[in-house]
Amino acid sequence: MTDFTPALDELRRYAPTVVEPDDxxxxxxxxxxxxxxxxxLVDVRPEPTDLRLLDSWDVTYAGFAGDPVRAWYTRPAGVLDPLPTVVEYAGYGRGRGxxxxxxxWPVAGYAHLLMDNRGQAGQYGAGDTTDPHGAPGGPWPATWGILDPHDYHYRRLITDAVRAVDAVRALPGVDAGRVAVVGNSQGGGLALAVAGLVDDLAAVLTTAPFLCDVQRAVSxxxxxxYGEIARYLSVHREAEEAVRRTLSYVDGVSFARRATAPAHFGVGLRDxxxxxxxGFAAYNQYGAATGRPTPPEREMHVYPFNGHEGGEAVHVRRQLRWLASILDATVTASPH
Known part of the structure; x- marks a missing residue:
């Protein structure tokens, strides 16, 4: 199977065996x-903006090891009722800005929490959360601490992403039973990880997810x-076994297999x-390890002529309509 001009029928059947450590x-x-x-929650304070239709707060919450993680909480101005909430994760090298x-999401009527990426800001966007944990590894975030899963940067970042859900549920004006997670690229990988680790999400929306079928992706x-991991191994040739072991703890396919929430995927075939x-590896096995007779509701949107940008505004419109339908169904099914 070729990868950048793939046949869709092959992709729809692609379900690799991803190695999972016993623990x-x-x-x-x-x-x-x-x-x-x-x-x-560590601190929540109003953030002055020039946006008259929205209110924003500067949030600090306790992430991995209690480290302070920054986030923006934004919601429609003057709305006091609990709202369905979207937790959003940013892409690689970006911060909360x-x-x-x-x-x-807030303009669409949701409460919205945007998590900062610890230590990553400065490549493509601004942020102000540090990553104080050092360990042997390469110079890029994808390789920080990569020789041991306990030291790996993505152990910390995934924990931060899970804790973002805990934090948003402690904020005022949040309908804790209707929390969705969303992200693109690295953010999509984080959303999948959270979907596999938090079993009561309302929905997950993931586009061009990073860290899926990761050991094959590096090749x-x-x-x-992914190229940063390959470049690290091109210099540290003896580290391959340790690196592969570490990556086996953060593969999005393993998280997707454990997920239970309805899911919305998107990929560009020229990515x-x-x-x-x-991305199809995660989609095709989504919910497979839950023990349920049928997998959770899920759908995939494919953009044959797009790369990592995917469907952009067209895809966002599909996300908005899909999430509204999922949350409306949740309300309808809830007892009164």
Whole structure:
């Protein structure tokens, strides 16, 4: 199967066996139990903006090891009722930026929490959350601490992403039973990880997800971030076994197999950053390890002539309509 001009019928059948360590579930259970021992919210303060139709707050919450993680919380101005809420994760090398940079979800009527990426800001966007944990590895975020799963940057970032859900549920004006997670690229990978680790989400929306079928992805593309892992191994040739072991704890396919929430996927078939087959690997096995007779509701949107940008505004419109239908169904099914 070729990867950047794939046949859709092959992609729709692509379900690789992704190696999972025997202690995968225990590793994440212990990690998240330690993080949950602290109250989620650290500080919440109003953030002045020039947006008259929205209110914003500067949020700090306790992420991995209790480290302070920054986020923006934004919602329609003057609305006091609890709202369905979207937790959004940013792409690789980006931070939370300024509160007016991502307005789609609050303008659509949702409460919205945008998580900062610890230590990553400065490549493509601004942020102000540090990653104080050092360990042997390469110079890029994808390789920080990559020789041991306990030290790996993505152990910390995934924990931060789970804790973002805990934090938003502690904020005023949030309907805790209707929380969705959304992200593109690295953000899509984080959304999938959270979907596999939090079992009561209302929905997950993931586009061009990073970290899926990750060990194969490293062999497929030289584009960053996967290319950064390959470049690290081109110098540290003796580290391959340790790196592969570490990556086995953060593969999005493993998280997707454990997910239970309805899911909305999108891929571009010419994506050389996150090859489309890797997104299909997660989609085709989504919910497979839950023990349910049928997988959770899910749908995939394919953009044959697009790369990592995917469907852009067309896809966002599909996301908005899909999420509204899912949340409306949740309300209808709820007892009164």
């Amino acid at each position: 995968f579930d225990g590793f994440w259970r212990d990690t998240l139990t330690e993080a949950a021992a602290r109250p989620a 300024l509160p007016h940079e991502r307005l789609t 497929l593309t030289d584009a960053s971030p 050389t950053v996150c090859p489309p087959s890797t």
